[in-house]
Amino acid sequence: MKTLAVVNSKGGVGKTTTAVNLSARFASGDARVLIIDLDSQSSASFSFGIGRQDLTPSIGNVFFDQVPIQETVRRTSVNGLDLITGSMELANADVIMSNVKGRENQLRYAVESLLDEYTYIVFDCPPSLSILTVNALVTADAFIVPVCPQYLALEGVVTLLSAVEKTQEGIGKIAKFLGILLTMVDRRSNATEELIHMIRDHYKNTVFNTEIGISSALAEAPGFGQSIYDYAPESNGSKAYTDLTIEILDRMLKKEGVN
Numbered sequence: 001m002k003t004l005a006v007v008n009s010k011g012g013v014g015k016t017t018t019a020v021n022l023s024a025r026f027a028s029g030d031a032r033v034l035i036i037d038l039d040s041q042s043s044a045s046f047s048f049g050i051g052r053q054d055l056t057p058s059i060g061n062v063f064f065d066q067v068p069i070q071e072t073v074r075r076t077s078v079n080g081l082d083l084i085t086g087s088m089e090l091a092n093a094d095v096i097m098s099n100v101k102g103r104e105n106q107l108r109y110a111v112e113s114l115l116d117e118y119t120y121i122v123f124d125c126p127p128s129l130s131i132l133t134v135n136a137l138v139t140a141d142a143f144i145v146p147v148c149p150q151y152l153a154l155e156g157v158v159t160l161l162s163a164v165e166k167t168q169e170g171i172g173k174i175a176k177f178l179g180i181l182l183t184m185v186d187r188r189s190n191a192t193e194e195l196i197h198m199i200r201d202h203y204k205n206t207v208f209n210t211e212i213g214i215s216s217a218l219a220e221a222p223g224f225g226q227s228i229y230d231y232a233p234e235s236n237g238s239k240a241y242t243d244l245t246i247e248i249l250d251r252m253l254k255k256e257g258v259n
C-alpha cells in the first residue's frame, strides 16, 4: 500500500492539515513522497507557500487539458516531498467530466506512470463526494476520514461511509477504509469528551488512538508555507502527526493483501 486519500465530505475537519503534515512526515528519512491537491480551494498548495498566480500547471491541467502529469510535479521546501497543485477549475470537474468515458478512472490512469517514482502518494480531497473524491477513492489503496468531534459529526461519518460503500458497489475495487482520525480535539470541553466517547464506542478500533488536539501552531504553519515539522517541530501538533504516521503505516502494512 502506498497511496492514501484523506476524505470527508464535510468541510473544515482538518483534511488538508492532515494531508500536508502526514506527507511531510512520510518524507522524512529517504522516502519519496507526492501530495496531490484535488481541491479547487487549493489549500494544500497554499500550505506549501505557492501563490494563487502560480498554481498552473495543476492537476486540473492534467484532467482537462491533457497536460502530462510529469510536467505538473514540483518540489516543495520539504526534502523528498513533491506536490501537484490544485486549481479553481477543479470546482467544475463534475460538469466538465460528466461526458468523459471512464471519468472515475482519470486520476488512476494519470498517476500510474508516477507510482514507481514514489514511496507514498497522498491525495487531499475536496469537501464533497464529487467526481474528484471518487477518482481519489478509485486510485488510492486506502483512505482515512478526519472527523472534528462536534455536534452531528457522527451522523456525517455514517452518511459518508455508506456513500463510499455505494460508490464501491457501482465501481468495483476502491480504497480500503483505514480509519477515523479525531482532529481539532479540545479535551477541556465536556461536549467534546462525550462525542469522542460516542465515536470511539461506535467505531471501536477503526478510530486511530492518536488524536490531533487544537493547536495554534497547526493553524499558523500554512501561513508560513511550512509543515508543522519546520514551523514548530517541538509542538504537540508535530508529535501528534508523528504518532499518527506510525499508526497509519502500521495499518497500511497490516491491511496489505486483506480484502
Ligand SMILES: Nc1ncnc2c1ncn2[C@@H]1O[C@H](COP(=O)(O)OP(=O)(O)OP(=O)(O)O)[C@@H](O)[C@H]1O
Pocket: 010, 011, 012, 013, 014, 015, 016, 017, 018, 039, 041, 043, 125, 126, 127, 183, 184, 185, 212, 213, 214, 215, 216, 218, 219, 220, 222
Ligand atoms: N488541530 C488543529 N488545531 C487548530 N486548527 C486547526 C487544526 N487542524 C486544522 N486547523 C485549522 O482549521 C481550518 C480547517 O482545517 P483544514 O483546512 O485542514 O480542513 P479541511 O477539512 O481540509 O477543510 P476543507 O473542507 O475546506 O478543505 C484551517 O484554518 C486549519 O488551519
Ligand SMILES: [Mg+2]
Pocket: 015, 016, 017, 039, 043, 044, 124, 125, 126
Ligand atoms: Mg481542505
